[in-house]
Amino acid sequence: MYNMATTVIDRLTEFAPYIGGAVVLGVGVVVIRQMRKTLASKRGIHPIDMVVLHQFDRAHFAPNLSHFAVKVETYLRITKIPYVNSFSGLNGAPKGKVPWIEYNEETIPDSSFIIEFLNHKFSIDLNKDLTAEQRAAARALQKMVEENTYWCHILLRWAFHVEEMMRSYLSAPSWFINRYILWRYRRYMMNKGWVQGIGRHTYDEITHIAKGDLKALSDFLGAKNFFFGDDATEVDCAIFGQLSQIKWHTPDCEAKTYFFDECSNLDEYCDRMKAKYWPDWEECTTRGGTTKATK
Structure with missing residues (x-):
């Protein structure tokens, strides 16, 4: 028994520096998180009614x-x-x-x-000119893109094409991307998708679902400027938020090709939204502006 206890103590002594380092690291993380929370709570005084x-x-x-x-x-x-x-x-x-x-x-x-x-x-209502039927259709479209299309895109972007995403859209050179980190992040996103449900499908099935949603949006939009006529409504904000990521922040894949080739009116719609409401688009990106740009 004495020899066993001695052996355990000796082993713990060997790993003491590592254990101590882990404890210090853990304490450091807690301290840093607390500092960040404190800083977040003191973001500064913003103008009233802003x-x-x-x-x-x-x-x-x-x-x-x-x-x-x-x-x-x-x-x-x-x-x-x-x-x-x-x-x-x-x-x-x-x-x-x-x-x-x-x-x-x-x-x-x-x-x-x-x-x-x-x-x-x-006292704003962008939907004031919509009929009750149109409001119902707008809600259905919004829920489709935010609860279904969104998850298809998230998985295509961060699970199946995560390396291309980091290299092309986050300006991270391939040699910098740790394979273990990529594997862990992909696994994390797949787990989230599994819980939601979309992640239980294969890559081809997810692509098929995404293409079905894009076709539905394309068919509904037709030749209209916006989804319910000549003026943008709330649903345009939601749909543009989703489509902007497919058009500008998605690695090459079948769903993206389908967006450009088979849903050209959605592509034009994105450009129309960008031109009308984001004339400073380039300045609001890291290519044309700064990471910390403020309007």
């Missing part, structure tokens, strides 16, 4: 890698609500996701709740 839009840093070919951040910022531009960007990412995010906003003393997470809040606060 919407503060929290999102990730600007991206390479579109203003953000988040479908929903593009959605909300497009809504703010259409409605001309005064706002300022805060590229704080997940720091301080109430639900652990972006986008979220601060308005005076109020904090609102989730893109749909943000728009509902701002509609009420500023």
Whole structure:
């Protein structure tokens, strides 16, 4: 028994530096997280009655890698609500996701709740000219792209084409990408997709679902300028947020090819939204502007 105890102590002594390092690292992570939370809570004083839009840093070919951040910022531009960007990412995010906003003393997470809040606060209704039937159709389209198309795209982008995504859209050279990190991240995204349900399908099946959604959008849009006529409505913010990522932030794949070749009206629609509401598009990307650009 004595010899066994001695052996255990000797082994622990051998690994003491590593154990100590792990403890120090763990404490460091906790301290850093707390510091980031403290800094997030002291982001500064923003002008009264100014919407503060929290999102990730600007991206390479579109203003953000988040479908929903593009959605909300497009809504703010259409409605001309005064706002300022805060590229704080997940720091301080109430639900652990972006986008979220601060308005005076109020904090609102989730893109749909943000728009509902701002509609009420500023007495805005982009859907005022829609019939009850059109409003129902708009909601159905929005739920399709945000609960179905979105997951197809997320998996195609971050699970099946994650290396191309990081190399081409995050400007990360291939030699810098650690294979283990890629494997872990792909596994993480696949697990999320599995829980949601889309991830239980094969790559070809996910592509097939995405193409079906794109065709439905293309058929519904037809020759119209926007999805319900000559003026953009709330659903255009949501759909553009999704399509902007397919058009500008998706590695080459069958779904992207289908978007350009078979749904050319969706491609033109994206360009139309960009021209009308994002005249400073290039300045809002890391190619034409700065990562920390603020409107």
